[in-house]
Amino acid sequence: MSESLQVPTMSEFMAQGKQPEVVFWVGCAGSFDDRAKKITKAFVKLLNKANVKFAVLGTEESCTGDPAKRSGNEFLFQMQAATNIEVLNAYEVKKIVTACPHCFNTIKNEYPGLGGDYEVMHHTQFLKTLLNEGRLTIEGGRYKGKRITFHDPCYLGRANQVYEAPRDLIIKLEAELVEMKNCRRNGLCCGAGGAQMFKEPEKGNKDINVERTEQALEIKPEIIAAGCPFCNTMMTDGVKAKNQEAKVEVMDVAELIANAQDL
């Protein structure tokens, strides 16, 4: 299956003297985390299906610096930013799409001040555009009529006011979109942001991901849809902690669309 994936790199485009229409910023989770790699592949399948001329940076990509900045290491963040911006600018990149809201936020909002100006889209926004342009069709397939709830990633929702694109896509799957009590701007964090992903939580009476999973389970979804690899991990762990993994799946919006078409 994966043999059929077309994943050209920026340097390959460069060698042919061509420019892709968009650079797919895979991100560290999308590159290395086993669960997130599936999201990356699902998104690539959709890009291939829609005949999008995209490129990845491959081994020239490096962490955006988001977890460093949010841990307080401004120096490491800006070193990462400077390195990445140098690469992106050398390739004259104009447009970037990423499946990670943390990369999305950092490149979109924090790189311009450091010399990196790009049009940055979250993959759900990009897929929505493809759909609007008629380049991508979405069918319900196995998700037709399923109860799906969407967990808003903080860095997509509150941080950047993107609430509707992922929901529009889920509705296109002919699924039943159900909302948690706390959604959109009131969405509760999964617990991973601000570099929490990489450390043990402070002492408390509950883990944040369990609290959020309980909010999701309250409305009895068959699928918890996410738009962030870290939310995905946290919610998956939460579902396991509640022993619900047989009943409830945690899936990225891109995976839902790709699976529906058996890509």
Place this chain on the structure above:
Amino acid sequence: MNYLFNILFAIVLIVGIGYFARNVKKLIRNIKLGKSKPITGDTSQRWKNMINIALGQSKMVRRPISGVLHIIVYVGFIIINLEVLEIIIDGLFGTHRIGLKILNASVYGFLIGVFEVLAIGVLVSVIIFWIRRNLIKIKRFLSSEMKGWPKNDGNIILYFEVVLMCLFLIMNATDTSFQDLNSGNVVSQFIAPLFNNFSESTLHLIERTAWWMHIIGILVFLNYLYYSKHLHILLAFPNTYYGNLNPKGQFDNNEAVTKEVQLMMDPNLDPFAAPAEGTEEEVPAKFGASDVQDLSWVNLLNAYTCTECGRCTSECPANQTGKTLSPRKIMMATRDRLVEVGKNIDANGGEYKDDGKQLLDDYITKEELWACTSCNACVEACPVSIDPLNIIMEMRQYLVMEQSAAPVELNNMMTNIENNGAPWPYNQMDRLNWKNE
């Protein structure tokens, strides 16, 4: 003798307003202890935010019960204060209800009628507020940071409002000439019968007493603000004006760091070069914040503006799951420390003398700071555009860049980024391996 009351009134007024002005000067000086922060962006958007959020209370009504009650008190407070204008003119010039001489009786009656109805609205709302704070166990009013003074402060304000509204209504009820007018006494006509048995002169005495206590009460309340969480009635306006216009996920890039990184990345630069002639040895900037002076003046304005409603804390994922972090407490601690630094400056002839204390550790613990997920729920929840997250991030920056005091796992994560360009120990050369897996 005729002018005794006028003079007395003028003195009360001057002392009341003068003392407040003195404290406002201190307040401004304290806020200016913060670092400068350029205010950029669309000015018209700033005015719009102030009008919508502060004047229009748009974020208050996201919680309908407290939101609507708050609007009643807020509208009542602003409109009834028009009455203060009349009181001041009457007091200074020895007139009685000057409004009646300027406006025709029905217009005047209408105005006072509205004030009286609002006064009842305020009274009822304030009583519900008191019940919410003291009888109903609403979680956000029971947090540990709300014990002691903050709880009393909240109640004192409510008592003030009750007393002021009662005095206003009693003043109208015992004013026989106003009652005889029978226009605008929509509420006070029902209070007046309570005083039926009193003689003319006693009634007059009660009316005068209520009048004096009303205006003195207002001046005391004005001066109480400086010592209270209630400053928000004034500071909500500048605070929403200066509130962040950028996307909430956009954190400031530290410019001092940008310069260093540029120097490091510049291949033409000789790192051992002597500083150019005439340039002074630059004092290395302190990264992040360990005390209030390291924060920006907007952070400090935020701290004075906070009225401790706790909406931020009730939305905070860390707080909801029992961690010590409370965004409200971050704001309260910042203000408490700022007030302490201000007093220190006053006591030492205008200069701050090191008192061996700082915001970090003495007021805000590392444990609180590291529990934050930077999710922006607190910022979204604040009805007056306060940003507790910015303070948390400034303090984390100090911890990491000045003290290397990050939790071990975070240090590992950062070492990984430094060495491999990823937060996990994977080789950058393997970044595209997923393609063939």
